[in-house]
Amino acid sequence: MQVSGTRQLAAWRRRELPPVEQVTSGVWSVPVPIPNSPLRYVLSYLIEHESGFVMVDTGWNHPDSWRALTTGLDSCGIPMTAITAVLVTHVHPDHHGLSGAVRERSGAWIGMHEREDAWLAGLAGEMSPQRDRFLTFLRWCGATPEHVAELASARGAGAQPERMARADRTLGHDRLVDVPGLRLRAVWTPGHTPGHLCFHDETRDLLLTGDHVLPRITPNISIYDMTSEPLADYLQSLADLHGIQPAEVLPAHEYRFRDLDARLDVLAAHHDERLQEIGRVLGSPSSDLSTWQVASRVSWARRWEDLSGFPRQAAIGEVLSHLRHLQRQDLAACTDRDGVGRWTGVTAALRLSS
Numbered sequence: 001m002q003v004s005g006t007r008q009l010a011a012w013r014r015r016e017l018p019p020v021e022q023v024t025s026g027v028w029s030v031p032v033p034i035p036n037s038p039l040r041y042v043l044s045y046l047i048e049h050e051s052g053f054v055m056v057d058t059g060w061n062h063p064d065s066w067r068a069l070t071t072g073l074d075s076c077g078i079p080m081t082a083i084t085a086v087l088v089t090h091v092h093p094d095h096h097g098l099s100g101a102v103r104e105r106s107g108a109w110i111g112m113h114e115r116e117d118a119w120l121a122g123l124a125g126e127m128s129p130q131r132d133r134f135l136t137f138l139r140w141c142g143a144t145p146e147h148v149a150e151l152a153s154a155r156g157a158g159a160q161p162e163r164m165a166r167a168d169r170t171l172g173h174d175r176l177v178d179v180p181g182l183r184l185r186a187v188w189t190p191g192h193t194p195g196h197l198c199f200h201d202e203t204r205d206l207l208l209t210g211d212h213v214l215p216r217i218t219p220n221i222s223i224y225d226m227t228s229e230p231l232a233d234y235l236q237s238l239a240d241l242h243g244i245q246p247a248e249v250l251p252a253h254e255y256r257f258r259d260l261d262a263r264l265d266v267l268a269a270h271h272d273e274r275l276q277e278i279g280r281v282l283g284s285p286s287s288d289l290s291t292w293q294v295a296s297r298v299s300w301a302r303r304w305e306d307l308s309g310f311p312r313q314a315a316i317g318e319v320l321s322h323l324r325h326l327q328r329q330d331l332a333a334c335t336d337r338d339g340v341g342r343w344t345g346v347t348a349a350l351r352l353s354s
Contacts, residue, residue, distance in 0.1 A: 001215065001263045004248055005256030012254060017041055020072045023250065024204055030072030032059030034094045039253050042094045044069060045208055046076060047201060050181030052084035055108070056199055056208050057252055061097030061163070069098060080106045085179055087171070087186075088112040089210025089252060090193040091120055091164060100165030109168040111177065113188060115195030117167040133225075140226060141316055142290025142340050150309055171197060189241070191234025192219045200246065207246040207260065212237065215249075215257045218270050222317025226341070229328060231321040235271060238264045271322070274298070278322050282332055282345030289343050295319040 003009050008029075011018035017040070018031050026048035031041040045056040059065045073080060083106040088096045091112065099110050131152070138148045171177065173188035183202035189212040190196055199208040211219045212234075221234045242261055249257050257263065281289070281297045289297075295316050296304045307315055323343055326332035334341050 001266070002258040003215065003255055004258050008255035012040075015040075017068070018255070020075045022076070023206070023248070023256070027201070027204060027206065027250075028072075028076045028078070029250065029256075030069060030076070032065050032069050032072070032098070033062075034060045035062050035064065037094065039094065042252050043250070044072070045250060046073070046078055046083075047182065047184065049084075049179045051179075052082045053078055054085045054087055054177065054179055054182070054184065055083050055102060056087045057089055057095040057210065058086060058098035058102050060094045061101070066098060066101065069102075082106075083108045085177065086110045087177065087184075087197075087199060088116065088167075089198070089208070089212075090196040091116045092193065092211070093164065095210065095252060096164050100163075103165060103168075110165055111169045111171045112167045113186075113195030113197050114167075114170040114172075115190070116193065117170055117195075119194070120164060120166055136339075137225060138313075139339055140291075140336075140341050141320065142292035143316070144292070147292075147308075147312065151313055154309065187241070189237035191221050191230050191237050194228075194230070194233075196237075198241070200244065205247040206250055207241075207244060207248075208250045208252075210252045213241070213249065213260065213263055213267065214251045215254050215263065217254070218267055220314045220318055221271075221321045222314055223320040223324060224317060229321075229324050231271065231325040232328060235268060238268050274318075274322055275326060278319065279326060279331060279345065282326070282343060287344045290340050291316055291320045291323060291343065294323065294343060 007021065008018040017033060021029050023029055028046040030044045030046065032044050033041050042057055042059050044059055047054045059069055083102060086099050086102050086108050088099060088110065102108060103110055135148060135152055138151060171186040173186065175186050177184040177186060185200045185202055187198040187200055189198050192211045196210060196212055198210060198212055221230050223230060242264055245260055249260050277298050278294060281294055298319065300315060323332055327334060331346060333344050333346055
């Protein structure tokens with residue numbers, strides 16, 4: 001992998017916001033800060049077409065973020081009214097939080113995958129049953145009462161997603177976005193979220209990867225229910241991007257790079273290593289563990305004891321996605337006892353550590 005966003009990388013190392021940049025003719029990147037987040041910022045992209053600009057991802061809904069977005073547009077010489085479409089890679093608040101404000105001030109339509117819009121529709125409904133299901137899920141994972149209380153308090157504080165804008169149009173896989181003079185193709189890449197989209201600018205041979213492929217970190221692939229299998233989706237999505245090899249990759253965080261296939265291989269290898277590590281935990285004599293207990297026994301960039309709140313929940317969700325993948329391969333088994341899922345390895349799982 002070759003870093004092409006060298007100014008972005010230099011700013012990342014200095015822990016500064018990177019500059020607004022013209023990536024190539026007709027394409028700009030605008031960093032939008034994310035308050036109190038280790039990700040620091042999301043990169044919003046502006047792509048010119050015959051009658052205006054497409055904006056891909058808008059940033060977190062916060063006054064400082066809005067100020068950065070509008071100031072960035074000014075420095076590009078792009079008026080807000082020139083934006084005709086807002087395309088959303090996925091509806092996490094750091095990507096979609098400002099989309100409604102941009103639509104209101106520009107008249108642009110908002111497009112996303114139907115599964116992202118369906119998730120927003122669910123949030124717009126009755127919140128109490130969803131909250132109850134989430135708390136049941138936390139307990140099923142074996143979370144401590146303290147963690148359950150912490151997450152319940154955070155969700156009860158009115159998290160941003162239920163206020164985010166619904167789609168005006170849904171975008172299907174392999175479909176060209178309906179804007180004149182631009183071949184911008186939606187590529188469905190589920191895993192990080194069920195309806196995550198990348199966008200391939202075939203006119204300029206650029207691939208906007210959202211959170212699906214990042215240059216430095218591995219995107220979180222989490223489960224927040226007891227049935228889905230996002231890791232299988234994610235690994236297939238990585239494989240599906242092989243061979244595109246665009247001239248440049250434009251991720252939503254960190255910095256631009258080249259040689260997509262090399263990065264895809266690294267990401268797939270990371271998950272294979274994580275599967276092997278979890279297989280070894282399940283193969284230990286003390287196997288018969290909750291998801292929480294498995295998560296506490298695998299390696300993290302920070303000590304498990306130092307994680308709390310949403311970062312700890314993201315770790316639990318990540319481990320559960322790998323456990324579910326091992327179960328899919330008949331390498332792990334899960335039983336429900338007293339409302340807690342208990343995981344054990346099966347004989348074949350021992351082959352993972354050999």
